[in-house]
Amino acid sequence: MRIREAQFSTEEWEVRLGNQFRAMRIAAGFDQASLAELADVSIGAIRNLERGNGSTLKTLVRVVRALGREDWLESLSPVVTVSPLDLVRSGRRSRTRVYRPRSARG
Numbered sequence: 001m002r003i004r005e006a007q008f009s010t011e012e013w014e015v016r017l018g019n020q021f022r023a024m025r026i027a028a029g030f031d032q033a034s035l036a037e038l039a040d041v042s043i044g045a046i047r048n049l050e051r052g053n054g055s056t057l058k059t060l061v062r063v064v065r066a067l068g069r070e071d072w073l074e075s076l077s078p079v080v081t082v083s084p085l086d087l088v089r090s091g092r093r094s095r096t097r098v099y100r101p102r103s104a105r106g
Contacts, residue, residue: 014052022050024067039066 008016025035025046032050036043039062049055049063064073 011052014054016052018050018052021063024069025050028067030067035063035066039063 025032028035030038032043032046036046039046039059041059041062045055045059046063047053049059061073064070
C-alpha cells in the first residue's frame with residue numbers, strides 16, 4: 001500500500017488549525033483570557049494553540065468544548081456504524097458445491 005503525499009506539512013496543519021481556533025474564539029465573542037478561564041487552561045495554552053505552536057490533546061478538547069463545538073470533535077472521530085467484519089462476511093459468496101467427506105484410508 002502506497003502512502004500518498006501529504007498536501008500540508010504538520011507545521012502547516014498546526015497553523016491552519018490555530019487560525020480556525022482563533023476565528024472560532026472571536027466568533028464566539030471571547031478574548032483569550034476569558035476562553036482560557038472557561039476552558040480551564042492557561043492563557044499561554046490558548047496562545048500556543050492559536051499560533052500553531054503545538055498543544056496537548058487535552059487543551060484542544062477543553063477549548064473545543066468551551067467553545068461549544070463538540071460537532072468539530074465528532075467530525076474527527078465519527079461513530080462507526082458498520083463492522084468491518086460484517087462487510088467481509090457480506091462479501092462472501094454462497095457455496096455452489098457440496099463436498100463429501102473423504103473416506104478413511106486404511
